[in-house]
Amino acid sequence: MNHPVALYAAIFGSSFLGTALLVPVFRALARKLDIVDRPSEARKVHGRVIPYLGGVPFYFCFLGAGLFIEAFYPQFSLPHFFPIAMMGGVIVLMGLYDDIVDMGSLKKLIIELFLMAILYFWAFRTGDIATPFGILRAEWLAAIITPLWIAGIINAVNFSDGLDGLAAGLVFICAASIFAIGFKNGQIVSCLFMAYLMGCTGAFLLFNFNPASIFMGDAGALFLGYVLGISTLVEQQKGITTIALAVPMVVMAVPILDTILSFYRRLMRARAGKFFTPDRNHLHHRLLDLGLTQRQVVLSLYYISICLGLMAFILSVVPPNYSALILVLAAMAIVFGVVVLRYIEGLAQRD
């Protein structure tokens, strides 16, 4: 496969530069409009006022990258880029509204599912789901899975945005892993998406790594999750557009697991009518409670994510029979990690 390496470099470089230049502008705008995060709630871990809106440049760079490819490399342009960009815009508008007014989780989830269902029927409409055992053809299932999957990834990234540099760093590592896998498999469009994500998040970490001077806010976190989710749909396998979930599921296991555990806790609280009320029991909160510093927690989660990225790479090169085995092993390792964490928490509480 002849990869357009110069184009990858251009997309990475322009996204990096664009984000690096625009973030200070939006930081100043956020301060001027008083769109800031105040450390008022118990689940907040920072002790000072930090401006939002750091995620808006992600969207502008996304539009710029799409336009650049359409104008100069039309052979790699995505036929349904326009609907993707439009829905991405709606996600950003929703995120901005949430950053300022706080619209509530239920409303957000409903809107996300609705938008992704529209996007599925407008742009993708594939009936093929790539599983470790082969391609499963079921349009009705794909129509259900696609919105759930993208909304799930959107929320996974959003939930992980609780510490300085955590969400951006995790997305960077996920994108780097998917880029490596896509490069090996000759998936050019997927590589382009990942080059863009690496550029944006890499530049954003300059401002957001602990101690952060700006947050991406819901606008940024939701949009990054959206792009990550969409990127699993854009590639073709043997000429057929498929929904390929196995590799991204392993790569993004940390935020996905945190989302699943959060969902479980919310179910437990549902009887008290608090299903959509956020809590302070996310993975990063629990690690902080064990006495780790913010940097230590973030770097630990980076480390786990890098290990999972490597595992995903191995998953992509082994035969399908073995990939199912690796998925099971990964799930077992994650469950083991959760059990160990609970054990350590128990010890800490006893002390």
Next chain:
Amino acid sequence: MTPFRRVAILWIIVLAVFAAFAAVWQPVHHYQVLHDPANFIALAESLEATDPARARAALQTGITRFRPPVARPYARLAAQGERGPVAHLAEFYTALQAPPSSRIEAIANAGRNAFDAVVLPAPSKDAQQYMNTCFATLGRNLRFGDAADDFTFRQKAGLLWLTGGGGIAMGEIGTTGVQCPVDIFVFSAGGTGGTQGAHLLLRGRDYAKHRRGLHAAIIDPLIGQVVQLGTFDLWDDLEEAMRMLEFLDGAPAGSIGAFTVSDDASLNMTPALETALAGFGLERQAWVDRTPRFFGLRYSFAAIGVKGAAEGTALQAWSPAEFELDGRRYPGHPVVVGILAREDSTP
């Protein structure tokens, strides 16, 4: 400032940027669609009234680059007085799209008419057997079913000739100047045939295996014996490309190379391997992602060349996996190239 006012300011900024993006993107996209080489039929039709010469050139170039498995461009060229096989190809592709009740008869007629026009020589016993083998696979892929058994020799030979784009030749391998000592037929159904759709027929047997990838046979140019045989799964593994490169490098200069694609062989086709194949006289004729390539994903591709021959002199045929026209996708078809050895060159 109220929260809703702040929301409004930010929404206006985002919407303004999106509007600016849309205002630039739409004309750029429109321009790219118009200038996409794959849209050559639309371009030619828009030029027909004002600049017929350019329209004709656009059709000829487009047909060379895309081999569209649809009648319209061939019919338009034929209507403009183009000679050669275009009228027969128009008839053939019209027949492929005919309703099931009349398709078989239409295809049979296209084959007979093509045979009458090109006058193929009477083939040897071996060549007849090869034709039947190729035709049986062709029939399965073009959905003739058992009806193909009733086709006459002229109809079968004419159809094979059409699916090879003029690929059945007498004696000489393309324009390499090298005479082939034995009858050779190379058949490829690409993605439509799965792993069963490739034949490498010579010396009374089929050298292709029922496996995905690019099948290659290196043949002694003097006695017509297969000296090297290999199947390379270029869909699956980049290392297969390196293995094939070594295989081709090891072939002696002047030897005949026969190549056919089973299912797919495009994903790991490296530039170095393309250069090695071009060294057999093969030419990158297909335009894939606006780049000349030997073939794209799941294309059918069959070729016979000579190591050391100039690029473009080999005998080769290909058909795309599908071609989109007016929002409808037309599937490609199997292809065949064959050489009928001259009696005086048979060992």
